[in-house]
Structures are given as C-alpha cells and as structure tokens.
Amino acid sequence: MIRFEDVSVTYEGAAEATVRGVDFEVPEGELVLLVGPSGVGKSTVLGAVSGLVPHFTGGTLRGRVTVAGRDTRTHKPRELADVVGTVGQDPLSHFVTDTVEDELAYGMESLGLAPEVMRRRVEETLDLLGLADLRDRPIATLSGGQQQRVAIGSVLTPHPRVLVLDEPTSALDPAAAEEVLAVLQRLVHDLGTTVLMAEHRLERVIQYADQVALLPAPGAPLQLGSPADMMAVSPVYPPVVALGRLATWSPLPLTVRDARRRAGSLRDQLAPSAASRAARAAPDPKRGGTPQARPSDPAPTRRWLPFLRNHKPTPTTPPATAQPTAEIQALSVRRAHIQALRQVDLTITPGEILALMGRNGAGKSTLLNTLVGLAEPTTGSVSVGGLTPHRTPPPTLIRHVGLVPQEPRDLLYADTVAAECTAADHDADATPGTCRTLLSTLLPEITDVTEDTHPRDLSEGQRLTLALAVVLTARPPLLLLDEPTRGLDYAAKARLVTLLRNLAAEGHAIVLATHDVELAAELAHRVVLLADGEVIADGPTAEVVVSSPSFAPQVTKILAPQRWLTVAQVREALG
Incomplete structure (x- = not known):
C-alpha cells in the first residue's frame, strides 16, 4: 500500500x-x-x-x-x-x-x-x-x-x-x-x-x-x-523493554502481561529491598500509628470516597514552617457554561514538584491558568507569593510565576533565538545575556544553534528549553508546565527530569499538568488527581499512582504487589 x-x-x-x-x-x-x-x-x-x-x-x-x-x-x-x-x-x-x-x-x-x-x-x-x-x-x-x-x-x-x-x-x-x-x-x-x-x-x-x-x-x-x-x-525503548534489558530477558517483553509472567525471579531478588522500603514507610507505633498530614496539606473535597476520607499521606513536602509558594482556597471556575473547577484547595511549597493528573477535560490546564492569572476565579481565592494573579500586572507577575504552555511556540513570538532572549531579558528587567546564559546552562548542546535560528526550526526539545529559559529569566519561584513531554523522546525527557530536579533543589516550586505517568513516577514528589474539576486524590506519588490502575507506571504493574515506580529504582536495588 x-x-x-x-x-x-x-x-x-x-x-x-x-x-x-x-x-x-x-x-x-x-x-x-x-x-x-x-x-x-x-x-x-x-x-x-x-x-x-x-x-x-x-x-x-x-x-x-x-x-x-x-x-x-x-x-x-x-x-x-x-x-x-x-x-x-x-x-x-x-x-x-x-x-x-x-x-x-x-x-x-x-x-x-x-x-x-x-x-x-x-x-x-x-x-x-x-x-x-x-x-x-x-x-x-x-x-x-x-x-x-x-x-x-x-x-x-x-x-x-x-x-x-x-x-x-x-x-x-x-x-x-x-x-x-x-x-x-x-x-x-x-x-x-x-x-x-x-x-x-x-x-x-x-x-x-x-x-x-x-x-x-x-x-x-x-x-x-x-x-x-x-x-x-x-x-x-519503553520502560517494559528497559526492565527486560536489565533483567536480561530474551526475547524482550513488549507488554506488561508478558513481563509479569517472567518477573517472578526478579521479584524474589528485589524482595529484601522491597521489605526494607516498606519498613521505612510503615507507621511508627511510638507515635500512635500512621504519620499525620501537616496542617498545610490540602484537604480532599470528595470526603464520601473511603480512600480519601481515611487516608492521611506521609508528608513528602518541605517542613510546614516554609512559607507556601502558592495557596488555593475553595476555588471554583466556570467558563463557557462549563464548570471547569469545583471547590479546589491546594497548597504548594518551595522545592516541591507536584504532578496534576486526570482525564482530558478534568481541569488541569484551567488550574494552571488561574495560578498564572489567565483565568479568573468564579469563587474562592488564589494567592501566589501574596499576590492575586488575575489582578496583578504582567510585569510584576512574571517575577512570581511562569507558565510553559502545551505548545511552547505559543510563548515564542520573535524571528530568531537571539531576539527571543533579548525580549525576555527586557521583560524581566534582567541583565542582558541572562536568558541566553540560562539557555546554554539548561541544555548545553543548544549552543550549536546560531543566534539567527528561527524558533520554529528548533527541535521539540530545543523549543521547550528555549521557552523554559524565557520563563526562568525572571526567576519566578513558581514554575508551571502544561504537558511538557509532548514530542520529546526518552533521552530528551531524561534531560528534562534532571533540569527540573535541579530547579526544585534551588527552591523553585514546580507544577506539571501531565498525562505522562512515567514522568510523574520519575519526577513528582506529590500527585493530585482531578476529575470533573474536583480533587479526588492528593498525596505522595508512590501512594497515589500505585493505587490507580490507570495512572500506575509500567514497572509498578509488572512488579506488583511490590511498590516500585521506575527502572532506575530497580537498578539501584539490584546494585
């Protein structure tokens, strides 16, 4: 044909x-x-x-x-x-x-x-x-x-x-x-x-x-x-193949089902490490059972769900004494006769990487837009660094929060890389050359791109990096990314993971709206699941994704009931 x-x-x-x-x-x-x-x-x-x-x-x-x-x-x-x-x-x-x-x-x-x-x-x-x-x-x-x-x-x-x-x-x-x-x-x-x-x-x-x-x-x-x-x-190659290569299975499995059938001996090898991990996460009897969530942890909105009503996740975010980077209280957003968000409560702290997940149309992008001031709350409140985003002038807001949209090119208007960087420096009132230096630091190989290269001629990974550099020129404490791995291969995604981890280590709070369950497993400290505009789960990544058939990564499905998320964790456990 x-x-x-x-x-x-x-x-x-x-x-x-x-x-x-x-x-x-x-x-x-x-x-x-x-x-x-x-x-x-x-x-x-x-x-x-x-x-x-x-x-x-x-x-x-x-x-x-x-x-x-x-x-x-x-x-x-x-x-x-x-x-x-x-x-x-x-x-x-x-x-x-x-x-x-x-x-x-x-x-x-x-x-x-x-x-x-x-x-x-x-x-x-x-x-x-x-x-x-x-x-x-x-x-x-x-x-x-x-x-x-x-x-x-x-x-x-x-x-x-x-x-x-x-x-x-x-x-x-x-x-x-x-x-x-x-x-x-x-x-x-x-x-x-x-x-x-x-x-x-x-x-x-x-x-x-x-x-x-x-x-x-x-x-x-x-x-x-x-x-x-x-x-x-x-x-x-996908995680199931990476796990097969690590375990030297031949022929390589292509599906979770095939891998599970062959994973018995691998589970046996991992059992001591799995038991050790479970012991570290177990309730401390001296403290009376399950560790309590800190006051800053957001409360679930659908309390009729038994899991959410009884579940008090082990905190993974920085200490409660840290000043929140952003706070959302009882937020509802209605637009074009659609109830996009309903009574959302969320607290985001410095150094935290949070993954927003849920089906298409659940309200993930709307939530990001309220944090960056593109959508106005119908009811409730949004605060970023003490500011109300939709009432804050853009020149001020970009120093507190930055958004990289689903299509990074939507953020890029100039005809050359040099012009984009110059405009970013001007908008952020930064020292000339700041954006270009950031660009080279975030992705060293992009130095091969000439100053006259048009942004549309960059690869997907290079264009995403340029958009990130433009946003980070103002050094906002809160960084928002909407579907950041669209069009990225596994190598480019690994570079993005390293980049975002480094930013979080510097104190940036990062919120990702993503359908990429493997990215969330690799990167996020915490996962918030949205459905019909409501928060239906909020907790440490391992707890939320392991309990979800739809959002569990491949390694979790293959090695269940042991709680592994990534091939890197398995490789480390095997020594």
Missing part, C-alpha cells in the same frame, strides 16, 4: 539530507510504527506519504514514494486526500471550522459525499472516539486532548485507505489513548486500513504494531522488523 524506494529528502539551505536511503514497504492492512530519537526525520517520512513533502514543505525529494499506486511527486496532497488521512503533532493546525460536528463533516463535504452518508459517519465517529457529548462545543473551548481526538476523528470520517499519524496519543490521558488505539486496531483488523504512525510514548503503542520501522540516527539507514527485534537494538 505504501512503498518507499531509496528516498532521500534535503530541505532548502540544509547542508545534508534529513533522511536518506529510506527503502521499505507497508503492506495493506498493517500498522507500522515509526520510531527513533527526536530529529532523525520521522515527520519527514510521514509527510512524504501524504505529499506534504515536498509540495508544501519545499526541498528536494529523491527516489520514489507511492501510495495505492499513486506517485506522491506527481500527485499533490489534495489529489491524495481520498486515499490518505493525516494527523500531525499540532491538532489546531488542522481545524478549518468552529465546532466539533462541523469539523468531522468537513472532509467528507470536500470530497462530495452524500448528506446521508456524512450524517451516518459523523455519528459513528462521535461514538468511536467518545465525542458525542462534545458535538456542539466550539473547538476553541476543548482541552488539548479533546482537540486531539477531534483531529483524529476528522480524518476517519472520509474512510481513507491509509492513515498517517504523528504523535496521535501525545495529548491524551491513558484511558483516552487506549480508546483511540483500540479504534485504530479495529480499522486495521476489520476494515484493512493501513496505518503508519510515529509515537514517542512507546509504552502505549508498541504492542499494537505489526512491524517497527527504526530510524536509529540522523541520516542512518531505516531498519524494518518485528517489534521485539527492533526494540533489542533501538536507542529508544
């Missing part, structure tokens, strides 16, 4: 080809997963299937790409639209209408399908992707994850024979990601749809792939093989 024949792509002004010698075939009715580190050219390969490369991006394509027998060099994207459906990393760039239902119908209308066919397919897609309750909602009012599902739905309704997906689950919560992947499986198995997909969160998708196409390094030849064979040599 898709055939690459010795394909190389060189963009205008580039000294070398972005990809070269790509030669592989995707048979009809298979799901092929394209993997590799950031910057190796995965998006270029995907763009060549839809004709966006080179017709839209420019540059030179050598070799031949055919889809259902059509040569993409001689067929422009609009001439492939009935065969290929494409969803890129940024769903907002796809939308051409205002409401969910109109967006689902637009592609079919462009192809001239009959109204009764359009109506039936819209209803089918609304049900498939769990969008029925959102059909009349303006797209601008949806969360990032909801927009992602609408973007996927808009390319499903025309029933293309080929789907090209770039990071399709990056903005989705675990349950929503499973729903989308189940839909893709149904399309592949029942309808014979061909799927070529790139995804960094391999822990979600590797088990669904029929084959894996590996781009191991920039300019390196593409390798095609079974998922297990490719994971054995890939420079990027």
Whole structure:
C-alpha cells in the first residue's frame, strides 16, 4: 500500500539530507510504527506519504514514494486526500471550522459525499472516539486532548485507505489513548486500513504494531522488523523493554502481561529491598500509628470516597514552617457554561514538584491558568507569593510565576533565538545575556544553534528549553508546565527530569499538568488527581499512582504487589 524506494529528502539551505536511503514497504492492512530519537526525520517520512513533502514543505525529494499506486511527486496532497488521512503533532493546525460536528463533516463535504452518508459517519465517529457529548462545543473551548481526538476523528470520517499519524496519543490521558488505539486496531483488523504512525510514548503503542520501522540516527539507514527485534537494538525503548534489558530477558517483553509472567525471579531478588522500603514507610507505633498530614496539606473535597476520607499521606513536602509558594482556597471556575473547577484547595511549597493528573477535560490546564492569572476565579481565592494573579500586572507577575504552555511556540513570538532572549531579558528587567546564559546552562548542546535560528526550526526539545529559559529569566519561584513531554523522546525527557530536579533543589516550586505517568513516577514528589474539576486524590506519588490502575507506571504493574515506580529504582536495588 505504501512503498518507499531509496528516498532521500534535503530541505532548502540544509547542508545534508534529513533522511536518506529510506527503502521499505507497508503492506495493506498493517500498522507500522515509526520510531527513533527526536530529529532523525520521522515527520519527514510521514509527510512524504501524504505529499506534504515536498509540495508544501519545499526541498528536494529523491527516489520514489507511492501510495495505492499513486506517485506522491506527481500527485499533490489534495489529489491524495481520498486515499490518505493525516494527523500531525499540532491538532489546531488542522481545524478549518468552529465546532466539533462541523469539523468531522468537513472532509467528507470536500470530497462530495452524500448528506446521508456524512450524517451516518459523523455519528459513528462521535461514538468511536467518545465525542458525542462534545458535538456542539466550539473547538476553541476543548482541552488539548479533546482537540486531539477531534483531529483524529476528522480524518476517519472520509474512510481513507491509509492513515498517517504523528504523535496521535501525545495529548491524551491513558484511558483516552487506549480508546483511540483500540479504534485504530479495529480499522486495521476489520476494515484493512493501513496505518503508519510515529509515537514517542512507546509504552502505549508498541504492542499494537505489526512491524517497527527504526530510524536509529540522523541520516542512518531505516531498519524494518518485528517489534521485539527492533526494540533489542533501538536507542529508544519503553520502560517494559528497559526492565527486560536489565533483567536480561530474551526475547524482550513488549507488554506488561508478558513481563509479569517472567518477573517472578526478579521479584524474589528485589524482595529484601522491597521489605526494607516498606519498613521505612510503615507507621511508627511510638507515635500512635500512621504519620499525620501537616496542617498545610490540602484537604480532599470528595470526603464520601473511603480512600480519601481515611487516608492521611506521609508528608513528602518541605517542613510546614516554609512559607507556601502558592495557596488555593475553595476555588471554583466556570467558563463557557462549563464548570471547569469545583471547590479546589491546594497548597504548594518551595522545592516541591507536584504532578496534576486526570482525564482530558478534568481541569488541569484551567488550574494552571488561574495560578498564572489567565483565568479568573468564579469563587474562592488564589494567592501566589501574596499576590492575586488575575489582578496583578504582567510585569510584576512574571517575577512570581511562569507558565510553559502545551505548545511552547505559543510563548515564542520573535524571528530568531537571539531576539527571543533579548525580549525576555527586557521583560524581566534582567541583565542582558541572562536568558541566553540560562539557555546554554539548561541544555548545553543548544549552543550549536546560531543566534539567527528561527524558533520554529528548533527541535521539540530545543523549543521547550528555549521557552523554559524565557520563563526562568525572571526567576519566578513558581514554575508551571502544561504537558511538557509532548514530542520529546526518552533521552530528551531524561534531560528534562534532571533540569527540573535541579530547579526544585534551588527552591523553585514546580507544577506539571501531565498525562505522562512515567514522568510523574520519575519526577513528582506529590500527585493530585482531578476529575470533573474536583480533587479526588492528593498525596505522595508512590501512594497515589500505585493505587490507580490507570495512572500506575509500567514497572509498578509488572512488579506488583511490590511498590516500585521506575527502572532506575530497580537498578539501584539490584546494585
């Protein structure tokens, strides 16, 4: 169905080809997963299937790409639209209408399908992707994850024979990601749809792939093989594979189920360490049982939940004598007839890393927006460093709190890296050169980027680092990040973890809104779960995520009932 024949792509002004010698075939009715580190050219390969490369991006394509027998060099994207459906990393760039239902119908209308066919397919897609309750909602009012599902739905309704997906689950919560992947499986198995997909969160998708196409390094030849064979040599791999490599299992497991079946001896090896960890966390009988939460710990709002009513987590935050960085009391926010937050109480202390988790639309981004003054409380109060954010002038507020949004480029307006840094220094009233110095410190390899580089030409990791440097130039005590690992491979994510740990050690309080359970397990001291705008759990990471089937990391699921969160913890315990 898709055939690459010795394909190389060189963009205008580039000294070398972005990809070269790509030669592989995707048979009809298979799901092929394209993997590799950031910057190796995965998006270029995907763009060549839809004709966006080179017709839209420019540059030179050598070799031949055919889809259902059509040569993409001689067929422009609009001439492939009935065969290929494409969803890129940024769903907002796809939308051409205002409401969910109109967006689902637009592609079919462009192809001239009959109204009764359009109506039936819209209803089918609304049900498939769990969008029925959102059909009349303006797209601008949806969360990032909801927009992602609408973007996927808009390319499903025309029933293309080929789907090209770039990071399709990056903005989705675990349950929503499973729903989308189940839909893709149904399309592949029942309808014979061909799927070529790139995804960094391999822990979600590797088990669904029929084959894996590996781009191991920039300019390196593409390798095609079974998922297990490719994971054995890939420079990027999910935690389940990392655990398998550590335990020297062969063949490597790709699913939690396979790993659990083989983890008996590993659990036995870890048992002494697990017992020691449990003893350290056990109640102290001299103090009368379970350690009490400090007065500054936020109270749960749904006291009818037995777990929350009886649970008093072991404090992991700095001493209660520390002045809180931010306090939220009885906060409710209503916008566009939607109750986004309900009676939220939260205290954030210096040096604390807090992960906000919950399904799409639970209120995570709204909570961040209230802390940075972009959303006004309907009732209740928000205080950051003694200031009320929505009533504080931006030049003052940026010295107390900074937000890196889901799309870091939304924060970047200048035409060059140098101009961004100059503007950040000016806005923060900082010494000239402060932002650029921060940029080099946060990510040393970015020094290879010239001052004249446009921010849009940076990789996802570099763009995130630039946005972080812009925000940190004012040295705000509170740092907020909304889905910071979208588009990052495992190596870039590891660098982000190190960076944020260092900032927390310097006293910055950090709040992450994330669906990345592996990031929360690796980094967060504390997890707050939101549902329908309410706090339903708040406590130390190990306690909250271990008790949640949806938000538990892979290592926890594999080694349960022992309470391990990450491969790094297991490696350390094994010595």
